[in-house]
Amino acid sequence: MIEFNHVSKTYHQRKVIDDLNFAVKEGENFILLGTSGCGKTTTLKMINRLVSPDTGTVRLDGEDIAGQHVEQLRRRIGYVLQHSSLFPHYTVAENIAVVPRLLGWAKPKIDERSRQLAAKLRLPESCLPGYPGRLSGGEAQRVNLARALAADPPLLLMDEPFGALDTITRAAIRREFLDLDELKAKTIMMVTHDVQEAFELGDTICLMDAGRVMQTGSPAELLFRPANAFVRDFLSGAYTQLIYTVVHLSDLWSWLQQDSDGQDSGNIFSGKNTVWDAITAVPDKNDRTLRLRIRHEASEKSVSLEGLLTALNHYQKNR
Amino acid sequence: MQEQPTLWAFMQQQSDKLLDQTLQHIGLTFISLLIAVLIGLPLGIAIARKEKLSGVVLGFAGILQTIPSIALLGFMIPLFGIGPKPAIIALFLYALLPVIRNTYTGIRGVDPNIREAAQGLGMSSRQSLFKVELPLAMPVILAGIRTATVINVGVATLAAYIAAGGLGEFIFGGISLNNTKMILAGAIPAALLALLFDFLLSRLQRLRLKKTKAVVLPLICLLTLSSFYMLPAMYHKGLLAGFTPEFMGRQDGYPGLRQYYGLNIRTVVISDAVMYQAAFEKQLDVISGYSTDGRIKAFDLVTLADDKGIFPPYYAAPIVRQAVLDQYPELEGTLEKLAGQINDSMMTELNYRADHEHQSPERIAADFLRSRGLWRPSREGHKGTIRIGSKIFAEQYILVSMYSMLIKGYTDLDVATKTGLGGTKICFDALTNGQLDLYPEYTGTGLLVMLQPDAKTVSRFTANKDTLYHFVKQAFQQRYQIRWLSPIGFNNAYALMMRREQAKALGISRISDLVRNLR
Ligand SMILES: Nc1ncnc2c1ncn2[C@@H]1O[C@H](COP(=O)(O)OP(=O)(O)O)[C@@H](O)[C@H]1O
Ligand SMILES: [Mg+2]
Numbered sequence: 001m002i003e004f005n006h007v008s009k010t011y012h013q014r015k016v017i018d019d020l021n022f023a024v025k026e027g028e029n030f031i032l033l034g035t036s037g038c039g040k041t042t043t044l045k046m047i048n049r050l051v052s053p054d055t056g057t058v059r060l061d062g063e064d065i066a067g068q069h070v071e072q073l074r075r076r077i078g079y080v081l082q083h084s085s086l087f088p089h090y091t092v093a094e095n096i097a098v099v100p101r102l103l104g105w106a107k108p109k110i111d112e113r114s115r116q117l118a119a120k121l122r123l124p125e126s127c128l129p130g131y132p133g134r135l136s137g138g139e140a141q142r143v144n145l146a147r148a149l150a151a152d153p154p155l156l157l158m159d160e161p162f163g164a165l166d167t168i169t170r171a172a173i174r175r176e177f178l179d180l181d182e183l184k185a186k187t188i189m190m191v192t193h194d195v196q197e198a199f200e201l202g203d204t205i206c207l208m209d210a211g212r213v214m215q216t217g218s219p220a221e222l223l224f225r226p227a228n229a230f231v232r233d234f235l236s237g238a239y240t241q242l243i244y245t246v247v248h249l250s251d252l253w254s255w256l257q258q259d260s261d262g263q264d265s266g267n268i269f270s271g272k273n274t275v276w277d278a279i280t281a282v283p284d285k286n287d288r289t290l291r292l293r294i295r296h297e298a299s300e301k302s303v304s305l306e307g308l309l310t311a312l313n314h315y316q317k318n319r
Numbered sequence: 320m321q322e323q324p325t326l327w328a329f330m331q332q333q334s335d336k337l338l339d340q341t342l343q344h345i346g347l348t349f350i351s352l353l354i355a356v357l358i359g360l361p362l363g364i365a366i367a368r369k370e371k372l373s374g375v376v377l378g379f380a381g382i383l384q385t386i387p388s389i390a391l392l393g394f395m396i397p398l399f400g401i402g403p404k405p406a407i408i409a410l411f412l413y414a415l416l417p418v419i420r421n422t423y424t425g426i427r428g429v430d431p432n433i434r435e436a437a438q439g440l441g442m443s444s445r446q447s448l449f450k451v452e453l454p455l456a457m458p459v460i461l462a463g464i465r466t467a468t469v470i471n472v473g474v475a476t477l478a479a480y481i482a483a484g485g486l487g488e489f490i491f492g493g494i495s496l497n498n499t500k501m502i503l504a505g506a507i508p509a510a511l512l513a514l515l516f517d518f519l520l521s522r523l524q525r526l527r528l529k530k531t532k533a534v535v536l537p538l539i540c541l542l543t544l545s546s547f548y549m550l551p552a553m554y555h556k557g558l559l560a561g562f563t564p565e566f567m568g569r570q571d572g573y574p575g576l577r578q579y580y581g582l583n584i585r586t587v588v589i590s591d592a593v594m595y596q597a598a599f600e601k602q603l604d605v606i607s608g609y610s611t612d613g614r615i616k617a618f619d620l621v622t623l624a625d626d627k628g629i630f631p632p633y634y635a636a637p638i639v640r641q642a643v644l645d646q647y648p649e650l651e652g653t654l655e656k657l658a659g660q661i662n663d664s665m666m667t668e669l670n671y672r673a674d675h676e677h678q679s680p681e682r683i684a685a686d687f688l689r690s691r692g693l694w695r696p697s698r699e700g701h702k703g704t705i706r707i708g709s710k711i712f713a714e715q716y717i718l719v720s721m722y723s724m725l726i727k728g729y730t731d732l733d734v735a736t737k738t739g740l741g742g743t744k745i746c747f748d749a750l751t752n753g754q755l756d757l758y759p760e761y762t763g764t765g766l767l768v769m770l771q772p773d774a775k776t777v778s779r780f781t782a783n784k785d786t787l788y789h790f791v792k793q794a795f796q797q798r799y800q801i802r803w804l805s806p807i808g809f810n811n812a813y814a815l816m817m818r819r820e821q822a823k824a825l826g827i828s829r830i831s832d833l834v835r836n837l838r
Contacts (some may be wrong), residue, residue, distance in 0.1 A: 102440070102442065
């Protein structure tokens with residue numbers, strides 16, 4: 001859907017983007033990961049032409065965006081900025097309605113869409129007529145997302161969308177975010193400097209450093225087959241934790257021990273869930289009696305948390 | 320003392336004029352403000368987008384702002400004449416800086432993330448400007464407009480100097496006439512206007528204004544207010560007279576002309592600094608001048624005969640604090656050397672050299688004293704300092720120069736001159752407060768402005784120049800301990816003047832002819 005071909009950008013004689021090449025497939029969650037200042041935002045802004053490359057081309061659905069009508073292009077792309085950027089003089093509802101209005105939607109359609117989005121993003125309808133100044137950080141970020149999604153664009157660009165939130169809210173919103181059906185069909189390109197976030201949300205991760213791509217691939221590829229020392233070192237600090245997010249329960253199936261003499265936690269997981277999904281769902285990790293039910297290919301197992309971790313150990317040894 | 324009406328009674332009595340002046344004042348303020356907004360707002364937007372131009376534009380507008388308002392009005396006269404046009408242009412120039420600067424600051428102050436969001440969501444540059452940047456900058460822009468409004472209400476009082484009307488007519492009339500009520504009748508409404516507009520704009524600033532409405536609404540308000548200026552101008556026509564604020568208010572000025580001659584002419588108020596030239600340039604037909612003014616000759620004007628004798632004599636004489644005369648006995652004799660030395664035509668000639676040939680008052684004074692054998696080099700004495708004041712016209716400057724040369728040449732005293740004091744009230748107050756020791760004053764002014772006796776006394780004393788002089792001299796000595804020394808000789812009385820060729824064409828040589836012509 002998006003293609004970068006030999007894209008470079010120089011600011012004040014400094015190459016901040018250096019020969020960038022990557023492709024984003026339709027429907028995937030594509031994460032730009034890297035330390036701050038490595039050129040993620042600049043890369044993202046090249047897609048909606050807030051920044052234009054010095055050399056190279058950016059294609060959207062096969063067409064060079066440089067030749068397209070810039071405002072129309074932007075209206076087709078959802079954009080969530082790094083910093084809070086709601087219009088303070090617009091009500092929440094008006095903020096959400098910005099792009100539909102620019103596109104000339106009829107008022108009833110706009111109203112319906114705003115209410116629908118508010119419901120999906122769990123914004124109380126009562127906050128729609130108010131001004132954004134009164135919203136909490138989490139609410140503001142939901143409105144920001146709603147504004148980007150209002151015209152139902154096929155592509156969503158998000159620049160550290162959870163960056164301004166505290167860790168707890170951030171983790172919670174991330175979960176919700178994964179579950180939003182509104183986002184399931186969309187191509188999402190998201191920027192983050194948070195490795196954990198990248199691994200939780202990304203189908204594909206593009207790790208950047210100093211304006212260059214270090215490696216593009218699935219989370220597991222980056223973790224288990226780093227392309228170079230930079231990638232390895234970048235991920236090594238959080239390695240153990242990242243494993244939980246890249247290993248799926250199906251990967252562990254053969255090592256999982258059925259252990260049903262305990263208390264069922266009520267959660268049922270599938271093989272597509274990660275170890276991280278399973279662990280975070282357990283409310284009290286010290287309670288050894290809790291059992292998780294996992295379904296995979298027509299069979300089901302009940303396992304303890306300990307059993308899960310033991311299976312993970314076996315998996316790593318045998319990988 | 321004549322019974323003085325209370326301020327409220329005065330304002331009621333003058334309510335027609337007060338209303339005219341207030342409307343004119345509002346009109347002047349807002350027409351100029353409107354133009355400033357129409358030009359300053361786009362300019363501010365332009366420099367907010369083209370950062371490179373901002374230094375030049377803001378610098379230029381800043382320089383305009385530093386020109387003293389009186390001087391700016393002065394610059395306008397040769398370019399645009401008198402009347403509302405130059406006044407509006409001057410006010411516009413003053414209002415420009417706050418409008419441009421605040422528009423610029425307001426737009427630059429919009430959070431760049433918000434501007435980027437507008438762009439990123441697909442707003443065009445125009446849409447971003449009108450839907451996001453201007454509404455967000457509006458409180459700052461309105462603050463600028465508010466500043467400009469308050470400045471304009473204040474500066475618009477000066478418009479009265481160049482026949483543009485406004486509440487300055489009362490203020491300056493009151494200053495020249497030593498009439499506090501008249502000053503207040505102009506100053507209080509002006510202050511109230513400033514407060515009112517300041518308040519209204521502060522409310523507007525607080526409203527949650529959005530989108531284009533935010534820009535259009537205040538503009539419409541401005542337009543409506545501006546049209547007020549046109550109202551007073553609509554119900555007059557015919558010959559146009561320009562009178563000084565002082566002449567407009569004095570019993571021996573326009574009110575006397577109305578009472579005794581039945582003169583009823585369309586009038587504008589104007590400063591005597593520009594009045595003669597305006598008559599010469601046909602912007603005015605009749606003006607109130609002084610008989611000895613050099614510009615009568617320079618601009619080829621004729622004075623109309625006062626056939627009913629309503630203008631009292633204005634014989635000039637130095638008036639001196641008695642205390643100073645006592646302290647330096649040699650002073651009196653020195654000042655008296657000028658007594659009876661200058662007659663009307665001589666004074667007109669001296670004034671002509673100053674006003675038209677632009678010779679310095681010092682040179683004119685020295686030449687004259689030499690021709691009379693009175694000149695002596697300065698003795699550079701330091702026995703004491705005599706402070707001499709003068710009002711703001713050439714004749715006074717010349718007389719003051721003569722007195723200062725005489726004092727320095729004939730005594731061991733030094734002289735400090737305070738020239739260009741705004742009007743009679745300022746000079747006289749300075750004299751009674753002991754901030755001045757002497758200045759040249761006129762018998763008519765002494766009677767009508769300072770002593771203000773009842774109408775009967777006025778008509779009894781103004782008939783004869785000698786009885787008037789003695790009455791004034793005695794009254795000043797008693798009331799203020801101020802001495803009138805002997806008259807210098809000339810009578811600088813009020814006179815109505817017209818352009819020579821127009822007066823001839825209309826067959827006007829006396830005030831009565833003028834009155835007949837107007838019927
Ligand atoms: N408009 C600009 N002008 C000059 N330098 C810029 C500009 N935008 C970004 N940069 C520089 O380019 C580099 C990459 O910036 P950015 O893409 O914002 O990084 P990231 O989003 O990864 O933190 C930084 O060093 C930044 O200072
Ligand atoms: Mg960034």
